[in-house]
Amino acid sequence: MWSSSNKIAAGDVVITWLTRDVIQPFVVTPGKDLNSRYGYYRHSDLIGQPYGSKIGSRNGKGFIHILRPTPELWTLALPHRTQILYLADIAFITSWLNIRPGSVVVEAGTGSGSFTHSITRTVGRNGKVFSYEFHEARAAKARDEFETHGMSDVVTLTHRNVCKDGFTVENVADAVFLDLPAPWDAIDHAKSALRKDRTARICCFSPCMEQVLRTVTSLNETGFTDITMYETLIRPHEVNQLPVLPSIAVASEKLKKSERKREDKRLRQIAQARAKHTEKRKRSDDEGADAEEDRMERKKTKTRNGTDEGEATTQNAWVSATTPDSLAGGDASTQVVSRVMPEVRGHTSFLTFAVLLPRVQASAPDIESALQRDRSDLSSGLSQCD
Amino acid sequence: MTDLVTEGSTKPSTTPKNATDRHHIHEGDFVMFRLLNGEVRSQQVNRSGAITLGRLGSFNADELIGQLYGLTHEIVGKSLKVIPPRNMEDVEDTEATNELINDGMAVQPLTAMEIETLKQSGVHAAEIIKKQIEAHANYELKTEYSKDKYKKRKEAKFLKAFTTVEPTLFNVCEYWFHKDQTRIRDLRIDTLSQMINLANIRPGGRYLAVDDVSGLLVSAILDRLGGDGRLLTICDVDSPPAYPVMTQMNFPQHIVVPILASLNWATAEEDYTPVALLPDPAQESIKSDKHRVRMNKRKATSNLLASARQELFVGGFEGLLIASEYEPMSILERLAPYIGGSASVVIYSPHLQPLTSLQNRMRLDPQYLAPSVTESWLRRYQVLPGRTHPTMMTTGSGGYLLHATKM
Known part of the structure; x- marks a missing residue:
């Protein structure tokens, strides 16, 4: 490969x-x-x-x-013919199904071959992959691709509708992987493809919960056990180097500064207005009540101004005493932060797994069947409703 | 023994460890036992030994040797009886609700003492449970779901049964994750699986690894090499590293011995010189046979070390995998020169921060293409007819990975 x-x-x-x-x-x-x-x-x-x-x-x-x-790069680079499987699912399925060098794996459908490439690498030259695709043109494309990639000695690709016609192999597969719209139609066939002399495993890959429920029913009725289901995702993070966050003291300082500025501006405007007014008076010769008013105003302003300044000074002292220099002084120090990317894959598919245990021909111990007897009435009743 | 017959296979010989078969229980295997309450225990199976599983009592270990992994057994006396796997049972919806059931009501007239007497007299678990149900005052008020739960709980309590768990990578990782999460640095199976896929572990490949996760990473790589390829690990101890997780994998020799070699952080330095020099056999007079054996052993160890060093310094490894307790950049700086172009670098950490700082430094270095930090997410479901939902309790985190390609 x-x-x-x-x-x-x-x-x-x-x-x-x-x-x-x-x-x-x-x-x-x-x-x-x-x-x-x-x-x-x-x-x-x-x-x-x-x-x-x-x-x-x-x-x-x-x-x-x-x-x-590598199969992982290929997953990112391949020409999409269908929706494909990505790393998180592929890796998890491979482990659960215990696919390793020498394994024999049956897969349907081939699709764009993302999963096929990965498991072909993993089973190696001593392993075998039987892949089935019901869409003729896609099967042909995949066959060419596997040939070009030197996978043909491990992968056998068959153009076939496995739900209708079953698989071409019997009692050999260590694992079966079904990525089909109606996996329940292929579960019986999967059972015949799987080996019966030791534990064999199956995974059905379905995006919808309704599919999962039908699949589970079918797996259970076909004799698979240990049925379980998972969802797995990879959440990519983006890493950024950002300035350290400013202390809240910076905000209060800014607010106070702007308040002072506003007050200064107000005083300036008053002074300007007064100057204009005085000039007018001089010209109009009229003194008396207005001048008195003016004196009063000047006195008030003075008092208020003094108080303001006093307060600001005390507060300033407090700020500089309790704030680290790096924050107050706007030091350029930075920090490395990360977060999950704004838009990520939220769902791929549900992974339904089950085990096919070696066929036990032993007569079930009667005590066991006694325990199961009262339940079997229930289950037979329900399977008829189904 | 049991009356199990499997199609097309007879029991293989039970020669331990050098056997290539990994599906049957061999003498000396460390076997995981799953009890009905979900608890998994591990014990070594020795010929003529006894296996004791707490409340379940004990049985003769010979009964297990040669059996297939994955079967469920019931302990009957000191022997085992294979019991067939059970299907899930559908539960019928009824009108019953828990409207009339109150906590704290005395509903079970059978006393603990009476139940104990029944057990002692050899009455089977199924019979005891049946008696309990019959005596239960409110059993018929229960919903079918709740009846099912009740029976399962009682079975877990009284039935002396267990399932042997096949030592697959998945099962072993899960066992350690539940048993002692900190010793594998919280490395969960989904993340581990991503690591070995991202690093392109394939039979025949050559890889460098730093495993401070009790050998979980090493086990995963060896499992995927399948006895073909090379794995060189660098460790922080001066003797060959103990990778306890490997024991649980029950690897046959050919998967490990010709594949795995280890150096430590001192011997992996290019200018390292051993403190005690090897005596020159030409100069040294051999005093006795014992002396000769000792000399030969020292020589062999020294040769092994020299060849492992040589192998590292020649470089060209196809992948570097790190799950370590040390600062990742310091490891990367030491080992990056020994991996080839286009090789994968995969670094695991249970914490995000070390990897974000590492990524921030790596992206300034043109020898690493597209360093990316990811987080693993996994959700398991309870799958039962009419009762399918995500499990109520789950693992908080599967850890974080940094992946990059060496240029």
Whole structure:
């Protein structure tokens, strides 16, 4: 599967990482060019470069990173033919189903091949993947892709509707994975594909709760046990370096400053108004009651002004005594913070798991059946309603 | 023994550890036992030994050797009887409510003493539960759901049954997570699974790892190498690291011995020189056979160390996985030179802050492409007919990962 050499060779599938959102696969083909927003490149320029190189463009418009494909990168880069499985689900399913080197896995449908690539890597050369796709064109595309990626000796792809026609293998699979709109129609077939000489496992991948409930009923009736269900997600965080947050003392200081400013402005306006007024008086020769009023006003202002200033001073002293310099003085020190990205995947699918235990031909101990007897009446009643 | 017959397989030989079969219980295996109340215990199965499971009493360990993992057994005397797996039962909706049931009412005329006498006289659990139900004053007032719960609770109390748990990575991780979360630094199975996928662990690959999670990470990597590839770990002790989780995996030798090598943070330094130099055998006169054996052993250890060092310094590893108690940047600075271009770097922490500061430093360094910090989220559901809902109590966090690609 893919190249394991250090250096890029002609014919290799490589992944170009342009940005986090633009990750593209291509086959290195001498004579071909690569054109993007990030410049112009010739495929032949890549040959002999080590994987993981940053390559500058021929027209100086930028650079690209060339990576060795992995199933995880492929999931980000692959051409979508269907809705695909992502890392969180793939990784969890692989562990629960106990897929490891040498495992035999049955999968339906193939879809865009995201899960297929991952488990093909995990089962390795001693393992086997039987993948089924009912859509003919998608099956053909997937078959080409698996061939190009050197997976054909591990993956056997069959174009078939497994709900109608079942699987092509019997009693061999360690695990079955069903990503189908109606998995309950394939559960009987899955049971025949699974091995019976030791614990075998199944996972059904369905986005809707209604599907889960039907699947669970079907699994239970078919003889699967330990039925359980999970949801799993990866929440990406964005990391930022931000200035440390200002103390609230900064806010009160600012408010007081602006209050002082407002008061100063008011006094200035009064003074200006008075000056204008006095000038008018001089011109009109009229003194008396108005002058008295003016004196009174001046006295009031003086008193108020004095009080204000006194208060401000005391408060200022308090602020500087209790606030660290870095906060009050607007020091440029920063901190690293993180938060979950504003928009994240909130749901992929429900993962319904179950186990198929080796068939026990032992007659059930009569004590056990005694305990079950009174329940079986109930359950038979209900399955008829169903 | 039991009357279990499985299709198409006879019991394999029970030769321990060098066997490649991982689906049957071998002599010397550490077996996890799940009791009906959900509790899981682990015990080693030794020939002619006894297994004691608390309240369930004990039985002869030989009864388990050669059995398939995953079966449910009932203890009858000192032997075991396989009991078939049970289906889920549908529960019928009835008109019953708990309207007339009050707390604190004396509803069970059977006294604890009487029940104990029944147990002593060898009456089967099913029979005792039946008697309790018959005597229960308000049983018929209960809803069917509540009756079902009652019976399950009584079974967990009286039935002497357990299930052997197959030592898959998933099951072992879950067992340790519940048993002693701190010793695996809260590394949950979803996060662990992401790590080994992100690091592209595949049979035949070469990986570097720092495992301060009791060997959980090492177990995961070895499991996915399947006896083909290389894993070099760096640890902070001067003897070969004890990875206790590995014991629980019951790995056959071929999965571990040719694959795993370890250095410590001193021997992993390029200018490290051992304090005590190896005596030159040409100069030293061999005094006795015992002396020769000792000399050869020292020589072998020293060669092993030299070759592991050599392997590290040659570098070109395909992935670096870290789940450590040490400052991640200091580890990264030491080990990054030994991983190849396009290799994955995956770092786990139970806390977010160390990874955000690390990411903030890594993104300024052009040798790391797109360092990203993620958090794992997992929700389990109770799946029962008519009673499907997320479990009421769950794990608070699965931890955080930083992933980047080496350029």
